Amino acid sequence: MKSNEKNKILLVDGNYLMFQSFYGTYSPNGYIMSSTKGVPTNGTHMFFMILFNLINSLNPTHIFIAFDAPGKTKRHDIYPEYKDGRSKAPEEIFIQFNHVKQILSELNIQHNELVGYEADDLVGTLSKNLSGQKMIYSRDKDLLQLVSKDTTVIFKDNKIKDYAIITDDNFKEIYEIQPFQIPDFKGLAGDSSDNLHGIKGIGEKTAIKLINKYGSLENILQNLNNLSPSISLKIKNDIESGIVCKKLAIINTQVQEISKNDDDYKFKLDKSGTKTLKELELNQILNIIEMS
Known part of the structure; x- marks a missing residue:
C-alpha cells in the first residue's frame, strides 16, 4: 500500500x-x-x-x-x-x-x-x-x-x-x-435480510440500549445478572444464536x-x-x- x-x-x-x-x-x-x-x-x-x-x-x-x-x-x-x-x-x-x-x-x-x-x-x-x-x-x-x-x-x-x-x-x-458495534447490534437484534435471527425477543431499541450501556455482546453476556429478569432470560435462552449472528456480521x-x-x-x-x-x-x- x-x-x-x-x-x-x-x-x-x-x-x-x-x-x-x-x-x-x-x-x-x-x-x-x-x-x-x-x-x-x-x-x-x-x-x-x-x-x-x-x-x-x-x-x-x-x-x-x-x-x-x-x-x-x-x-x-x-x-x-x-x-x-x-x-x-x-x-x-x-x-x-x-x-x-x-x-x-x-x-x-x-x-x-x-x-x-x-x-x-x-x-x-x-x-x-x-x-x-x-x-x-x-x-x-x-x-x-x-x-x-x-x-x-x-x-x-x-x-x-x-x-x-x-x-x-x-x-x-x-x-x-458506533460503527464497530454494528456486529453486536446484529447479534442481538438479528437481520432478517440475511436470515439472522439474533436473540429472540430482543428488538432494535433494546439492542441499542444494551450496547450503549455495556459496549459489546460479550460484555452484555458477562452482566446477565445485572439485567432485568425478562431480558436476561431471553439472552440465556438464545446465547448461541447471538454469538453466531455477530460472527457472521463481521x-x-x-x-x-x-x-x-x-x-x-x-x-x-x-x-x-x-x-x-x-x-x-x-x-x-x-x-x-x-x-x-
Missing part, C-alpha cells in the same frame, strides 16, 4: 447497485427495456447511469466494484441457513449481471468477485488497506461497520430524494451506536486473494471499450462516455 492521502477511492457494492438498478425499472407484467433483439437492458442501463452519476459527482481517482461470487460463502460453513428464504430473482437480471461485468472490463473499470467471499469482504479489505478517502456506495447495513475518519458510506435515500452520506461525525446521531477486512496496491484501482476510463454497449444499443450511456 502506498501512502497517498489525495486518493479518492469509490468502492461500489456491485450487487446492491445491480439490484437497485434492475428493480427500480422492472415491472413483472409490463414493459421492460430491451434491445431490438429482445435482450433485456433495463438493469444494465440504470447501473451505468447511476455509476457515471457517482463518478461525475464524486470525482474519484480510483474505482473498484465488488460482486458476490456464485455459490456458498465461508459464512455458510458457520451457518448453512445463511441468507435462506430470499425469493429467487427474475431470469432477466442474470444475463444483465454478465453484461455489466463485460462492459466494466471493456471500459477498464476494475471489478472482481471471489468464490467463498461476499462483496462486503472485498470492499472491507480495500477500505482498510488502500490509502486516501474511501467512499462506499451501498445500502447494506453490514458495511456501516467500516465507517471511519477516512471512510464514508453513500446510498440513495428516497426520503430525501438525494444521496445520504454517512460519516464518522454523523453516525452516532443517526444509528445511536466483515473480513484481510482477504488475501485481492490486491491491496492503490495503483491497481486507478480510474482510467477506456472510451474505446464500447463493443457491448453498442450491441445492447445503450446509446445514452455511450453519449455519457463520449462526453466524459
